[in-house]
Amino acid sequence: MSKIHNFSAGPCILPQEVFQKSAEAILDFNGSGLSILEISHRSKDFVAVMDEARAIVKRLMKLGDDYEVLYLGGGASLQFAMVPFNLMKSENGKAAYLDTGTWAAGAIKEAKKLGTVDIVGSSKAENYSFIPKDYTVGSEYDYFHCTSNNTIYGTQMRTFPKVDTLMVCDMSSDIFSRVIDFSQFDLIYAGAQKNMGPAGTTLVVVKKEILGKTGRDIPSMLDYSLHIAKESMYNTPPVFPVYASLLTLQHLENHGGIAAAEIRNEAKAKLLYAEIDRNPLFETFCVKEDRSLMNVSFKLLDESKKEEFDNSWKAAGINGLNGHRSLGGYRASLYNALPIESVQVLVDVMQNLK
Amino acid sequence: MSKIHNFSAGPCILPQEVFQKSAEAILDFNGSGLSILEISHRSKDFVAVMDEARAIVKRLMKLGDDYEVLYLGGGASLQFAMVPFNLMKSENGKAAYLDTGTWAAGAIKEAKKLGTVDIVGSSKAENYSFIPKDYTVGSEYDYFHCTSNNTIYGTQMRTFPKVDTLMVCDMSSDIFSRVIDFSQFDLIYAGAQKNMGPAGTTLVVVKKEILGKTGRDIPSMLDYSLHIAKESMYNTPPVFPVYASLLTLQHLENHGGIAAAEIRNEAKAKLLYAEIDRNPLFETFCVKEDRSLMNVSFKLLDESKKEEFDNSWKAAGINGLNGHRSLGGYRASLYNALPIESVQVLVDVMQNLK
Secondary structure, three states, X not given: OOOOEEOOOOOOOOOHHHHHHHHHHHHOOOOOOOXXXXXXXXXXXXXXXXXXXXXXXXXXXXXXXXXXXXXXXXXXXXXXXXXXXXXXXXXXXXXXXXXXXXXXXXXXXXXHOOOEEEEEEEOHHHOOOOOOOOOOOXXXXXXXXXXXXXXXXXXXXXXXXXXXXXXXXXXXXXXXXXXXXXXXXXXXXXXXXXXXXXXXXXXXXXXXXXXXXOOOOOOHHHOHHHHHHOOOOOOOOOHHHHHHHHHHHHHHHHOOHHHHHXXXXXXXXXXXXXXXXXXXXXXXXXXXXXXXXXXXXXXXXXXXXXXXXXXXXXXXXXXXXXXXXXXXXXXEEOOOOOOXXXXXXXXXXXXXXX | OOOXXXXXXXXXXXXXXXXXXXXXXXXXXXXXXXXXXXXXXXXXXXXXXXXXXXXXXXXXXXXXXXXXXXXXXXXXXXXXXXXXXHHOOOOOOEEEEEEOOHHHHHHHHHHHOOOEEEEEEEOHHHOOOOOOOOOOOOOOOOEEEEEOEEOOOOXXXXXXXXXXXXXXXEOOOOOOOOOOOXXXXXXXXXXOOOOOOOOOOEEEEEEHHHOOOOOOOOOHHHOHHHHHHOOOOOOOOOHHHHXXXXXXXXXXXXXXXXXXXXXXXXXXXXXXXXXXXXXXXXEEOOOHHHEOOOEEEEEEOOHHHHHHHHHHHHHOOEEOOEOOOOOOOEEEEOOOOOOHHHHHHHHHHHHHOO
C-alpha cells in the first residue's frame, strides 16, 4: 500500500514510533509478559507512566511547582463544565468569554448554566472569520476564557490579551505546537487527540492556588482539587490513552521540544498558505492575520473543478481533507506529526489543478 | 517467559485475541493503512465500530429498542454524579441507595449533593461483609440505586429486589458475567475495565422513557439525552477503548454469550471457594450466601505463613493477588477472561501451604 497523507482534524496523525511502541505495549508491556490493557493502574509500572506523563508536560511547558498536571477522562467538552464549576463563584459568579468559534460557543453554553457570562468579543456575525482583539477584561470577572485555535474556521490567537483576572485557555487543537509563555495562563486544557495522543484523555494544567475559592459543592469527578490530591488517580484513569500520550510527548521532547516543533509547523503552514495565495482557484475562509498554523481551512472558488480536485487528492493518497460539515470546503490539519512531505503532495495536487 | 496468571481486580485480563487484534489495529486498522489511533471518529470505519459496539450490548443483554446504549468517558465514578443529575427531581428530589461497599458509598456521596438520599440498607457497620436484604423501596423515591458486585469485599447481589421506582444498578465489576433479566433495570452502568474492555470508557444502558423528567439544567456532558441524540458521539469518544471493548464483546458473543460465560465463571468460583472452605488456613471476608463469583476476597489466618504464601504464588506466576488496600488480605478476581487453569494454579499453591 502506498503512503497515506493523513490531514485528519483529530483524532489525527501521531508519530509512527508511537504506533509501534503502543502496539508492542499491548502485546507485552515493559517485558512484564502482560498487556498494558490488563495491568492495574496501581501497579508500579503504570504509576511510573502517570508520574512521567505529568512531569514531562511541565518540562515541555517550562512550568514550575505552582502548576499541577492532570490526565482526565471525558474530553475537552467536559472541561467546558468543569471550568465554571471550579472557578465561577457560587454567588454572583461572572466570567468573560471570547467567542471565536463552535467550541468557544460550547464552552459559553456550559458556563451560562452556572452564572453570568459576558461575551467580551465575538466574530460570530462574520462566520468566525477573525479573532476579535479590541476588548478589555477587568477584575470584576472570576475568569477569562479563550480558545487558542479554532479547528473548524482555521483561525488562531497569535497573541493573548493581558487580563485583570484568571486566564483560562482551551488549547485542544494547538497545544505543544508553538512556543508560548505558558505561565501567563492559570488554567490550560486540551483534549489529547491532536498533538498529544489518541482520543480518550484530556490534559489539564492548573495553577493550584486558584482552586477552592468558589463556595460551590462540586461533583467529585468535576473537582480539580480532588484529582490533584490523588495525583490524577482519583478513579481508574484511561490507562492506554495516557500511555500513548506519554509516548507522543517523549517523541516531542526527543526531537527538540516545542521550539523545534514550531519551526517545522511554521514551514508546513508557510508552504500551504503560499500556494493558496498564489493559486487563484483557492482562498481561505479567514482573514490573513489570524490564520492558523494548525488547521488550514480553505475553499475551492470554481465549483466545476470540485470533482477533479477531490479525485486528484484522493489519488495522491491524501486522507481527511474534507472541511467540517458546518463550514464545508477543505481543511488541511498540519499537526506536529504531519511531515512536510505530505504538505508538498497536497501543494502539488493544487498546482496541477488548472 | 512462563505464563502469567493475572488475577488483577481491574484493569484486568482480557481475551488474548483482544490484545492481538487491537495491537494489529494500532498498526493498520481494517487494511486502511492508518492506525486506529489516527482516524477520525467520524470516519465510516469508526462509526461502524460505535454502531456495532452499541448493538452487540443489546443482543447480549436481550434488550429491545426501548433501551439505548452509550459509551462515555470519565469512568463509572462520573456516573455517580450523572445518575442523580438525570434522575433526581430538581425540587424535593429523593433517592434510595443500598450501601454495600466503598463504591456504593461513593455513589451516595454524589447523590447527596443534589437531593435527599435515604440509605435503605447498609452493611457498613459489619465491614460490608454481607448484602442487606430486608428493605422495601416505595414510589416516593425518584429511583433506587444498588451495586451488583462489590469488588473490594467480595460480595455480590445474587438476586435483586422488586422496587416501586426506577431501578439503577452499577454493574462495573460483574457485567456480562451471569445471566440476569436485564430488563428489570431502568439504568445500568459499568466501567469497562473488568469484563468489557480496557480502562477509558464506561457503558451506560438506559431506558429512554425515564429521561428528561427532573426539571434540572444538566451540564451537557452529563446529560444522557444529549449523548443519545448524538448516538454516543456528542463529543470525540474514547476511540481505542471503545474498539477494544467491541473486540471483547465479540469474543464473548462468539464463545456462547453470557450463558456460557456464567457456566465458566461458576466453575472457577466453585473451585476456589471449595479450597478456601476445605483449607483451615484461609477464610473469606464475607458470609457464604453473598459470596461474589467475580472477586474472591480472602485472608490467611496464620500470619506467620504470609511470607511463604506470598513467595509461592509469585513463584507460580500469579499476579495481582493482593487485597485492596482498605481491606488487606488477598483478592482473586475471576473475570470472564481468566481461564480456570489459572484458578487451579492458585488452588495448588494454597494446598501446598502447610
